[in-house]
Structure formats: C-alpha cells, structure tokens
Amino acid sequence: LTRGEDSGLEGEIRIDGSNTLRPNSALVAEQFMWENNRVQASVSASGTGAGFQQFARREISLQNASRPITDEEAEHCRENGVEWLELEVVLDGIALLKHPDNDWCECLTVDELGDLWERGSDIETWADLEPEQSDEEWPDEEISFYGRDAASGTFDYFTEHITGSVGNIRNDYSGTPDTNNIIRGVRGNEYTIGFGGAGYYYENEADAELIAVNYEDGEDPGDEWDDCIVPTRESIEAEAYQPLSRPMYIYVRRDELARPEYREFVRFYLENTQETAREVQFYAVPDETIADQRETLEAAIEDYT
Amino acid sequence: MSDQTDGRLAGFRSALSSIRPNANDGSLTGTPGSANTEPPEITAASSESESVNRQRSASDSSASAAASAQTAAAGESGAGLSMPAGDKPLGSPRVDNAVIEARDLDVFYGDTQALHGINMDIPEKEVTALIGPSGCGKSTFLRSINRMNDLIDVARVEGDLHFHGKNVYEDDVDPVALRRKIGMVFQKPNPFPKSIFDNVAYGLRVQGKDENVEEKVLTALERAALLDEVEDQLDESGLDLSGGQQQRLCIARAIATDPEVILMDEPASALDPVATSKIEDLVEELAQEYTVAIVTHNMQQAARISDKTAVFLTGGHLVEFNDTSKIFENPESDRVEDYITGKFG
Amino acid sequence: MSDQTDGRLAGFRSALSSIRPNANDGSLTGTPGSANTEPPEITAASSESESVNRQRSASDSSASAAASAQTAAAGESGAGLSMPAGDKPLGSPRVDNAVIEARDLDVFYGDTQALHGINMDIPEKEVTALIGPSGCGKSTFLRSINRMNDLIDVARVEGDLHFHGKNVYEDDVDPVALRRKIGMVFQKPNPFPKSIFDNVAYGLRVQGKDENVEEKVLTALERAALLDEVEDQLDESGLDLSGGQQQRLCIARAIATDPEVILMDEPASALDPVATSKIEDLVEELAQEYTVAIVTHNMQQAARISDKTAVFLTGGHLVEFNDTSKIFENPESDRVEDYITGKFG
Amino acid sequence: MSTNTDTNTSTTTTTTTTTTTTSSPGGDPDGDDLDFDFDGSSIKRKHQLGTIFLGLCFAATMVGIVALVALLADVLLEARGWLTWEFLTYPPSQIAENYVPSNYGELATGPGGMYPMIIGSIYLIIMTAIFTLFLGVGAAIYLEEYAPDSNLTRFIEANISNLAGVPSIVYGLLGLAVFVRAMQTGASLIAGALTLTLLILPIVIVQSQESLRAVPDSMRQASYGAGATKWQTIRNVVLPEAVPGIMTGIILSLSRAIGETAPILMVGAATTMFTPPDLTDPTGSFGAMPMQIYEWAKMPEAEFQHVAAAGIVVLLTILLLMNAVAILIRNKYDKRS
Amino acid sequence: MSTEPIDLSRNGNDVGTIGDRLARYIFFGCAAVTVATTLAIVLVLVNGATDFFSTVSLTEFFTGTDWSPRAADNPSFGVLPLVWGTMMITVGSALIAIPIGTLTAIYLSEYASSRVRRVVKPTLEILAGIPTIVYGFFALSFITPILQQIYPGTGTFNAAAGAIVVGVMIIPMVSSISEDAMSSVPDSLRNAAYGLGATKFEVSTQVVLPASLSGILAAYVLAISRAIGETMAVTLAAGALAQVTMNPFAEIQTMTAYMVEIGTGDASVGSIGYQSLFAIGLTLFAMTFLMNVLSMWIRSRYREEYE
C-alpha cells in the first residue's frame, strides 16, 4: 500500500528530540511525505537533551529542541565535527490552568507564582496564597498541583523562569509527560492549579480556565496590553505573554543538506511551520523571522551543492 | 423423642418397602414365585421391628430355597448365563439384625448399569465381606451405602437402601449426616497431608465433637493398633508413615468419630502381607463394636475374617449371600463355586 | 587393520575373561570346586577364535556338568538361594557360531546391580529366547547388546560384550553404527506418526541407504507378512493400524535396513492371540536370514519358536542357557524347572 | 413423618453443639438408639455457610468475567464509528480531524490511520518469531534432549524461571543499553525484535520443553533402534511430534510480545511513520501499534481518545486472532493423540 | 562368519555424524543465551547504578523520603516514595486478585462442572493476555470516572484505579495456577473427608486448600511479582507524583512509571536522571528476583507429596 505522491525523491530522515515540539515536526513530516512518499521521515521523541546527544553522534539528521543548544552540547557537536543550523519554528505559551469553578483567582504575579511553586513552599491552601488586597475571600482548601514532568523542556523552562532555577519545584506537584492529563487533573478537582502548553487549553476550554500572569519585572509589553495577560494567539505571537512564552527550534545538520530530499524537507518545514504550528496547538513565529531563516538556509545549501 | 419413635418404626417401614413391588422395575412384576409377592399380611404387623425382621427372615428362607432350586437347575443348563430370578440372590439375603438393607437397588453410571436390583442386608456388629471379580460392582455397592456415589457426576441410584429403616435416598436425608454414621476406609491409604494427630482429629472437628479430642484420638489410635508405633511422632505428617501404618491411620480416623458402620473398600490391597495381616486382625477386633462391610479381592481374606459373605459376579448381580462358612464350603450357585475355586474371574 | 586383529583376538580374550575370577564378587572367591578354577591352559590357545570357541565349549560342558551337580544339591537344601557358582550358567552358554558374546557383563542402574556377570553367546541365524520372571533383567540384557542402555542416564555397564569379536563397549565404537547392525523391536508397538511407507523407510533414510527405497520398503513389508494387508494404504498413518499390524510394521522397519541381528523385547505381549501367532510365524521365518534374540514372558512361545533359551532368574542372574528342547524337557537347574512348570515367578 | 418435621423445626432453634450432643450419644454406638439426624438439621449452619461460600466463589468468578466484558465493551464503545477501512490502510496523522470518517471526503491529504504501525508490528513479530523459534526451541532441545542432570543444567533452568519474572521494562532497559547503545543498532526494528525475543524467550523455552517432554520415549527408542543418530532422532521424530505444542507456545508468547509497550518504548520506537519500516533495512527506524496507541492516548484533543480506542480494537483483534490460531493448532493436535 | 572384521568406529559411518556433534554445541549455545541474558541484565543495571551511586549515597537512596531527581540546585534521591507507590499498587492489586482469584479457583476446581471450567478458565486467561496499555486506557476511561462518582475527591490519576486494573490483570495468574494446584489434589483426599462426614465447604477449605497450599502460594508470589513489575497500566492510571501517601485516591508514582518517564523524557546519557534509571531498574530487578527465589523456595519446601 503506497499513499501520497512520488516526487522522485527518496531516502530516510531521522528526526528526534523534544517531546514538546514533536507534534509540529510530525505534522510537517506527514505533509511532506504525502508529497514525497518515498522519503521516510520518522519522528521519535526521546527529549531535547537525549536528542542532542544523538544529533552530535550523527545518529539523527534533524533535531527538535524546545530550548537552544547548551554550550556543553555545542561542544559535543563540534568534537564530532557536526555543524548545524538553528531554525526557530514555533512559539509556545505555557498556560497556568485552574478549574472552571475557581472564580477567586484571576491573575497572579510571577513572584506569587514563584512562592507558590518553589521547592519547600509553605503555601498549602488557596487562603495561604491569597494576596493582601483581594476583594474576595479565598477558600481555605488545599491546592493540588499539576504540571509537565521533570523530563520535559516545558518543565525546565517553567521552573527556570518562575522559581528561578531549573528543577526548583515543590515536590508534591504531579508531573506528567502528557499535558492532557494535566487538563484532566484540573478538571477533576476544583482547587487545582496546573501548568502546561497553552494549546492544550484551547482544545479543552470547557474543562479548565486560564490564570493570567503579571510580569512586573519584565519589559513593558506595550500599551495595548493589560498588566495581567493570558496566553492567547495574539499575546504569544506578539511575545507579550511573558515570561511564559518561548520559541522552539529545529537543528539542521549542514552536511545532510547535500541530500536533495533533506534539503527539500527543511525548505518544506520553513514553508509550512507557521500553519502547522497552529494546528498542533502552538503559535506561529513572525513572518520576518521565517524570511530571515530561509535566506540562511539557502546560503547553507549553496555551500553543500 | 420423636426421633426414637422414628427409629423403632424403621424396621416396620423397611419391611413394608421390601415387599412393595418395585414400580420402577417392570421385569420383577412378572416373575413367578418371587419373594416380592409374599403375602401382604406382614404390612399389618405393627409390632416391634425385631420381630418383624424375624418373621420376614423366616418367610425369606423358604422363598430363597425355592429360588435356589430354580437357579441350580438353570445353572446346569447354561453356565455363565444363569442368574437368580428376579435379582433375588441365592442364600439368605435377609438377616435378623440388619442395620443396612438394600432393596432392588440399581446403580447406573450414565447409561450403563453397574448394579442390578441388589437385595441384601448387612447385619449388625458382624463382618460382611463383599467378593467378586473386578468390575462387578462391589465398590459401587459400598459407595451407595453412604451415598459416596453422589460425588460421581454420572452416577444414579434407583431403588431403596435402608439404614436403620430409613431409606437414605429419600429427599430429606442429608448425605453428610449419613456419612457421620457410616465411616469409610478406602482401597489406597489416603491420610491427609497433616500431622498424625490432626488426621485422626479431623473427623471429630468436622463433626463438632470437640470435647476430649486428645483422649478420643489416642483411643482411636489404640483401637487401630497403631498407637504404640506412632506415640512419639503424633506431630509428624501422616504421609511419613509406611503404607500399612497409613491404612491403620485411616481406620483410626474412621473410628475416632464413633460411627456405627465402617465400610472398607479393599483396605489391604495396596499392602504387603505383614501389614495385611495386621489389618485383618484389626477388622475382627472392630466387629465387636462396629458393623463392618468389607470389599476384598482376596478370597482367603474373606474366608478368614468375615461372618457373612456376598458374592457379586460380573454385570453387577449379587449372586449369593450367606454365612461365610456356607459360601466357602458349600455354595448354592455353581458359578460361585467356580469363582471361589478359581475356575474363573 | 588393527580392527581385524582385534576381531581375531577377541575370541581369545573372551575366553580369558571367562575364566578370570570375578574380583568384584567376594562371595564367589571362596566357593570350592567352582568353574572359575578351571586350568588356565586355555589362555595359551592363540589359534583362530572359532577353534577357541569349540575348545572352550567342550571344556565348558564338563565344567557345567560339575556345577549343575553342585547346584542340584544346593537346590534341595535351600531353594531360591542356589546360584550357579561364579556366574557361570548351567547348560552350554558357549556356542560355535556365536555372533554376540557376553563376558562377565554387569549392568548397574545407579547403585543397584541389574545384571550379574552374564556369560552367554547368541548363535547366528537362530532364535534365542530370553525368559525369566519380571524384573530379572531380560530387557536390560537385550538393551546392553545394542547399547540402548546408553540412553538411560543412570545405567552403567561393566564387562565385555562382543559383536563379531569386537567389544562394543570400547571407546572407539559408535553406538549408532552398532545399532545399524543390530535392529530392535520393542514390547509396545511404536510406529512413528508417519505414513506406513515412511515408517519403514525411516531406517533406510537415516542410515543413508537411499537407493531403491521403494523396493526395499515393499520387500520389508512383504517379509514382515504385512504387505498384503496394507498394500493400498501405504500413505496412511502407521498409527491407524491394529496393534498386531503395528508390531509387524515395526518389524518391517527393523528389517528394512538389513541388520544382522534383530532384538525383540516381548514383541507380542501387547497383542491378542491371533496377532501373536502371526508374529511368532514371522520370527521363525526371520531366523532363516537373521540372528534373532527375543525376550518373552510366555514360556509356550519360547518353546515354540526358539532354538536356544536363556533363563534369567530374579536378581539378574543367568541361570541356564541351552537348547530350547533341553531347557523345557530336562533343565539342569531345579529352579529353572520350577519356573518353567509355573511353581514360582 | 409429621413428627419428623417437628423435630426439624425444634433442632434449628437449638444451637449446633447441643443438637450434636442429643443426636449422637457419645461413646455409645448401640444400634438400638435410632435417634438419627438424617436430614442434617444439626449441621444446618454448616450447610448455610457452604451456600454462602459457594455464592462468594461464584461471585468472585463473575468479577473476572464482568471485568473482561466491561473492558471490551468500554474499548468497543469508545472506538465505535472510528474504526474504518481507511483507519487500517492510511498512515497516522497529527490532526484529529483526519481520523473522523465524516471528514474523509474533504481532506487535503488523506485519512489518518495506523497502517505503518500495523505492518511495523507484524514485521517486529515476524523477526521476533524467527529469533525465538531458533533460540527458544534450541535451548529447549538442549535442556530436554542433551543436558546431563548436572548442577549447570539446574542452574540454567532456575535462571530461565527467574528470567520469566523479570519485568518487561527491565528488558527494555537491557535492549536500550545493549542493542541500541553498545551494539549500535540504533532505535531500530532489529533492536526491538531482539529485545522482545529476550523477553519472551523464557516462556517459549519452558513451553517447548513441555512439548518435547510429552513426546513418548518409545518414539525416541524406535528411532535409535533404527540406527538414527541423536540429531536425526530429534529432527525426524521428536521435533515433528512436538511442533504443534511448540507452535502453540510461540504464538501465545508472540501475542504477548505484540502488545508490549514498555520495552519498545525504552528501545525508542518512532512515533511517526508514514510508510512501514523497511524489512530489508533492519537497522532503520520502526513504529509499532502499542507505541502509537500510547502516543494517541497522550494527545490533547479528546478525539484522539477514540482514535486510541480504535487502535486498541485493532491490536486486540490481531491478538485474539493469534490466540485463536494457537487454540486451533492445539485442538487439532489434541484430536490426533 | 562371526570373525569377519567389523567396523563400528565413529568415522567409518559418517551419515549425520557431523550434524550430530554440531547440533549439541548449537543447542547449548541457545541455552547459554539465557544465562547471558541474566548476566547482561545484571551487568547493565549494576554498571549504570554504580555511576549513580558514585553521586548519591546508598543511605540517601534507600532512606530518603523525597524523590526530586531533576531539581537543578538541590536534587534529592530518596527512592522511598517510588517504592511506596509500587507497594501501594502491589498491595492493592493483591488485595483484589488474591481473594477473587482464590475463590475463583475454588469455584472452578470444586464446584463448577467440567464444561463450565473448560469455558471459564481460558476466558479468564484472556485477561492476562490483554496488553497492559489497554488496561491503562481502561482505567482512565472507565474505572477512574466510576471512582470519582463514588468518592468525589478521587484524582484523575490515583493509586486505586491503578491497583484495580492491575488486580484484574493478575486474577487469572492466581486463579489458573491455584486451580491447577487444586485439581491435582487427588480425589482420594476429598473422598476421605467426605467419608468422615465433611460438607463440601469443609472439604474445599480444610482439605483441598491446605493440600494445594504450596501451589497456591507460588501463584500468589508470581502474581505479586507481576504486579511489582507492571508498567504501562500504572503509568497511565496512577500518575507520576512520587509521594508517600496513605490515600488510595491520591496520585502516586511507581518505580516502573518513573522509568517510563525517564525513558520517554529528556534524560541525556550520563546525566544523573539517566543513571537513576539503572538504580531504579536494579532495585526493581532485585525485588522481582527475590520474589522468584521465594516462589521456588515455597515450591521445593512445601512440595506436595500425597503418597
């Protein structure tokens, strides 16, 4: 059984890395393969870090990354003579979620969030969390915590930007690799708070609501934005939802650009990623960024043909 | 109190049932001169059961004499085919002091009939031996006494079996209660994988006779002539004993609960001669207090230990029942004689 | 070349071993007048083995006569304990035309000894019957001839067994090669779950005798007196045949590869009389071309079909070996006489 | 008769112990005393207990059955309407709408399905079957036909029974460390198949041993007696006889392997495949059904729960078919013997 | 004739002999693979765990009550919460499977007709053959919603749902193996008890059950061992929150679920998170190994001898 069209291109492209970015790359690969059905672009998701290790060892040809490459990983690549191209392909917003019946907590500052989520936090109930100048009394009910698991880039990013260092998180939160489960967790209990990809929220709007974030220390996002910002397509693509929106990347191996099917695939990726990002609950990077990256790519391709 | 009345009436009732034509068995009704057609005046007899028994056995012996004459003639004409008419065995199947009375007892396994209209009594406090070739239904008969046949899915019993005058196949009889009165010892020693003590105590505990268990266990072991050998190892597993000891353990287990009747199905067939003779001594001993029915393959054994002997022959027929001495010295049936002298079977 | 020399010397060596006192068996050494103290001049004989055999058998008969006299006396004093001295059987265990010669053959299963110093020959193209009570080691001896005992983990063989003068227990003998010369038929018919044709062809195929398979199969079936009955169903499973046919099929399978010797371990014991008599006819037929050794429980059978008979008795001793007519008409040992007349065993 | 009934009622009101004492005068087996408890009224309590116990046992049995029915019904209900021919024959998609049958007509690409994973699983199972057939049967033959009764043999057998109890995820870890990393096969079909092979090997060995043991010794003797060597005997007589049993065991083990998720997950099965893995390139990447189901179950859109259920139905169907084949083989074999 | 030289030597007749000798070594090699597998498992696990324990002390690992392996500035590696999670699932599933499985076995062996047994036993065995991921799905889509109806505080992920599905999964292990053990109790023992006036209930519980105890206990141990190592069902159903809690309706994380988390997540080779995989794997292996040894010991210690 063969599906799709035969463009004459043929070969295997192994993609691995971020769990978070996987759906986007998978969708791009899927669409690419409908047009080039003799190219086998397989997507695995062993995580950004594990992916970079394989990338450096040339075991894979394209790496999904939910964060930029670290110095250590870059060093590793250089040792093996792997040269790469970093392409920003999607934006993600990390949403803070609450139960639909929770009408007391609308907005939290980053500091409040830090106090709430940090390791050893003594905030146990919503009443503990209640800001001084609140209109309403917050219930004296224990909060339950959900979030992405410690093995995810989402987790790394969230902890780094909310509690100040990677991995600094209270140890009674429930971490899961499946954001869906976070939504289910939130839906199951009125006093839950959770964090996870914003896109998942929009798939399950009936089950959860968003908590807005007030980034007092950050750049002023501009006049059109309130202090309390919820992750929406506009707020994220305008990078106003801070600090919880972030770009994600693919890393392309320059030497692989010699292969026509690989070349075509990367081109195809940049062409389609804005659209696919939205389909898999991410947000599109700005047009200018895409245009710039195309030029970089074409230049690199020049070198290898 | 009423139970006692029941017991006293049992003899009468059994007498009644023994002369009632068996509606199930059409073949009987037509048999001329059969004991079943005895004049019904006995039904009127409402005296004590003992006297009923006596009366009956008197009439029976005349009947059986007639039957035996008839069979003897048949036996000459076609050996191997002669059957006592109307499933009435030769000899004297009625005894005065019967505890168990089988009346036209048929047993079927699925479609095959393993016992054909058995009529015989088992006398109290005597040893009754059941002999016959393999497959003739001895075990089947034994098992039908304490309703162990209930445990075989395909087994079906028709006819009556009276225990103290009560038909044990009536609906209101609980086989569990019955088996507490009628103990059983099996062909292969089958001690539980428990200690010797617990093996013997098992029946007591199950039957709720929890007082003086220790004393009762020791008495039972003593009576089973095993106590001396196992006194020091009552806590050890019953499986560690030798075959003969195991079988005596099973006998001790059976008598510990003080049943009235003990059924033994070839209790010595798995044992060596020494163990066998111990068991034989024991059986004779037991007969002083218990009613014993014993199946054996071994003719000499039957001759040695039993008071009465029932000879079954192939096909599930009881051919002759009489005093053991009579059976072994001068059987009425030729086929029995052939069997006993080893000419066939 | 050395093999050949070996073969020629075998007769000599076996003669030597037969007179060597059995060091393992202390009880024997003290026996006065035992055959073991024969003058050693035979060891000097280095002529061709045939002549050695002749010579030996002559001296043996005198020895056995002495032994038999002795045993007869012993037999009267304590039946069941008399053993021929020095494991030397009564009768004439040496034959002129021996194909197989056992010399002081002991077989052990673990610690228990199943055969004690067997000395006997199996003559060529005759039927040799092995009889004796159950458990006396007949099967064990048969299996030690073609080294089927190798397949039993606990079995251990000591002493020599010569096949055409070659000791089959020497290190350089391949049991597989040996079994290709010595076929075997078992107590229970054991055809393979293959077609009749493939059953018979099996031996041919494993032995690489792949030419004219069809012809050979048909010939074997013919010789086994089975061809007529199965001609039309050669492709059907061997398991669909009757017991007697299956056993003839097994015989056909054994002879298809044209072995020299055929060992049969109670080949008819699982069969009915009709099938048995067919097998018996067949055995007599086979003896025209093959050397046959047959174990049987059935004395009449041994008497009917065999030329020589070896009588084993309990404990794994070969008590007497002689012409069948001699054994059945006038055995030297009283115990053999008792056994044959059914007085024991 | 009526008096008898009266006795019944009176005895039920009394306690068991007192009834026992009245109905069996201790130490007096005198036959004249006919005070029998024929109807078992003194043990009524025990009979009631027995009835309750039987009820409990029956209820317990039903728990398992009901759970099975509930599980199958749950999966089937969730999958209803989502399991189509297209689902079986198209590659998977990231877009939930692609799986909705009513959308099929208006899709830009094509319907979503699990075709490459079905084929991937089948390839995985074929390779696993080849490895286990060779290793499992070989080991069983060694243990049954060759091994001496030695300490080494006993050690090997104890080791096999221990291996049967090692959790599947530990095998995954083993596969990851040994095949993927040390032997450099990468996250490939061959690494998956080898891992699954090691996982089911102990079960296959034990079942093959049983089948070999069931071949009557008379067959072996007949063969040796005909002058066959050991290997000829094994190949021509023992194996053909044992094959049905061995096949049953292997198929049942494979049906376990085909549903195993943890090992192939550790080994790194791909989650997106457009075309089936290439059997001629065993070091290429691979996908398999359970991995895909796990992936779908983790997807955010609620629709994917149904897609996962549809995938489960496909997996269970294949699994039950394999079981059915095993049972057929066993039944055929049983009839023969 | 009888002196004609005869060649019975090995080389003289070479049909199949080479294959014969080769076969032995090949088959031994196959059997040796199983030993190599065990060796490899131990080596891989010990090797990885050694790296882990060069950073983390054994005391911390086995006595710590906080499992935060990924915390950047102050990770802590107390395995207790994971072991606790595994224990909750194991004990919970045993509480379900042992009584239900045993009663089922008694029903099948002592009460059911052979026709019922022939149908019910393999039907139940299907339960053990269903992929564990399906159980995970079943827990999320069926069991947990029911639990939430009964006890509203139930979390989306909870130990109870995990324990229930694992319990259901191992019922057939208990029931089938126990039933085999009970059926192999000879009828003579039953007859002995019936002959003494025992009721069916007494025969089943006082005779058959004790007589088949070793088989039944071995079944329990095997089932528990399976529950300890169960992975996908608990990963999906019980969650990923490593905590020590008494509340069965709260989320927990088992050792196996943690391994899946690391296995699918972003643990790079050489990182402490990756190494912890092997430390946990080794602990898991040790636990199931002990269970196996226990089961072998039970079998040999209490081997039934009826004769």
Ligand SMILES: Nc1ncnc2c1ncn2[C@@H]1O[C@H](COP(=O)(O)OP(=O)(O)OP(=O)(O)O)[C@@H](O)[C@H]1O
């Ligand atoms: N459980 C059973 N199911 C079917 N048929 C049975 C069963 N038990 C016995 N039979 C058949 O009933 C007949 C009588 O069997 P029974 O065991 O009573 O004979 P027996 O006289 O005790 O023989 P033996 O001396 O060999 O013990 C036999 O034909 C036997 O095959």
Ligand SMILES: Nc1ncnc2c1ncn2[C@@H]1O[C@H](COP(=O)(O)OP(=O)(O)OP(=O)(O)O)[C@@H](O)[C@H]1O
């Ligand atoms: N495989 C074995 N392992 C241990 N002992 C054995 C084995 N085979 C036979 N024996 C013992 O060796 C002795 C001789 O056995 P063998 O089978 O040779 O007797 P037999 O004369 O053939 O008896 P039968 O006529 O019953 O077949 C017996 O005591 C037997 O118990």
Ligand SMILES: [Mg+2]
């Ligand atoms: Mg019997």
Ligand SMILES: [Mg+2]
């Ligand atoms: Mg024999």
Ligand SMILES: O=P([O-])([O-])[O-]
């Ligand atoms: O899988 P990650 O994107 O969280 O590394």
